[in-house]
Amino acid sequence: MIVSYILSKIRAWRLYRETVRELSQLSDRELNDVGLSRWEIPYVAKKYSNA
Numbered sequence: 001m002i003v004s005y006i007l008s009k010i011r012a013w014r015l016y017r018e019t020v021r022e023l024s025q026l027s028d029r030e031l032n033d034v035g036l037s038r039w040e041i042p043y044v045a046k047k048y049s050n051a
Contacts, residue, residue: 019045
């Protein structure tokens with residue numbers, strides 16, 4: 001049980017980092033096209049990785 005909990009936290013962290021990395025590579029214009037500001041990237045990534 002504890003192992004599965006730790007693995008799920010690791011997976012969530014990896015998904016968070018991947019999402020931040022991919023969104024950070026977009027230009028400000030591309031982010032604006034999808035309705036995001038650069039300062040919102042960590043929030044969106046955290047919300048997505050916990051879903």
